[in-house]
Amino acid sequence: MRVAAAGTYNLELFGHGSDSSAEVNVLVDDKTIGTLSLSSSDGTSAPLTFTVGPGLHALSLASATTEKTILPPGTGAILIQLRSGGGIAVVPSAPTNLNCAAGGFYRVSFLGDDNHCKHLQCSALHAERRTIRSDNNRASEYICRYHSHKWFYLLLRGKRNEQHGNRKDLRTGRHLSLPIECAIKPISSGYHGWRWRFRSVLRWSDCDSLVDASIQCVWVQRIPFDERNQFHTLDGILPKRSSIY
């Protein structure tokens, strides 16, 4: 977890245990903040409260009983809500280790703001659906155009999960693809000074088996068209980022 300023949060689990006695110990860094219980059917646990300072923090879950506790695919979740304090991080989170299999449905959400973009005009929010492809474990395809002055890139890297679960690097000329829908929605009513807060939700489904992929979220200022092409023509060497990410 990444925290910009000290804050107090509630943590809940959504899911179920293999029986009604399932309990999970929850630790933040090396401190136990409490134990949560889950029933045998999907539901939200009681909240645990923790306070952390700025920086990176580790979240640990460990079963407190002999039973396994399952956060079900597609719906199981670790929910964290800010109660007080906190601060705006200046970069989006960067999802890693994405998965995709035929018939699956996946989503990940992340937050960010435009603290570094002083000329943002938040008028043309929209979503796109596009397939992004990766060659030889490197590639990128921009997917979301936020508005005319700001581009939202998703850089996809990953490996196709080949026969029988063996992982092999993709070779040149082979692709993995990830049909993905990106929606960027404001989560507040508008400007806060120069800041614009947003929530981006990525959804993807129905792709080939995929493991160890990552999507790197890159915000860039408006850049020339030919510079965008460098993503594909520099033999795997990405241009230096012109702005924050």
Add this chain to the structure above:
Amino acid sequence: MDKTNSAGCTVAIHAGVDVFQYFGLGRTTVRSTSCNPSLWRIGQGGYYDASDTSTVDATFATMWTGSDSLRRDLLGWQTVAVFYGLHNVSYESGPGSLAAGTGAYAIRDQRMIPSIEHNYLDDWFAVGGDITNYYGLRGAVSEFGDWMLWKITSTLRQPTYEAAKAVLQSPPPAIAAGYILPYAPGQTVSIDPSQRTPDIFSKEAPPGTGLTIHRDRRCISHARGCGRNLQP
């Protein structure tokens, strides 16, 4: 940024800016700790490798992706360090796969500069890595390769040395790791359990979208990811 672990030790946590200590180019960053300073860092050897060294071009292409592949491991290391309130360092690091053969050409190629920059700025420091030692300063070239930052005393305009300067002259990158917690009261984020990082040593299967949590085993989650002992 400071944090205090369960032992009451407070250590400074922030993006690392010290690199290449072997070469004496590291910047000095003042840090403090309220506990025994002899144990406030943990480290590994942070080499990034090429999976294909058949040609120099292939070496550089796969070193690039090799660094990105290492990023997941860096996240895992960082998570363990964060768990204990320690700094994550590399006792040695740098480009790997420089054994005799194409490696001897690769290390003299100007593409070594963006390669090293990419590894340290985009991957190592971007996940919160702290001080890292570059291997190595000088030494004899052997059948194990040519790893030197500095080889010819008459000139310092060598790719690895230029790369070292470029890294040092770059501002510390923003930390891009970790799931950002909400920043508006009442706002909730959902950490998708599929975003965990499996342990590279446990040989576990690729993660699914759910988690099974086993008794007495601990999952260390680095934002969206969890560590060892969790099975999909």
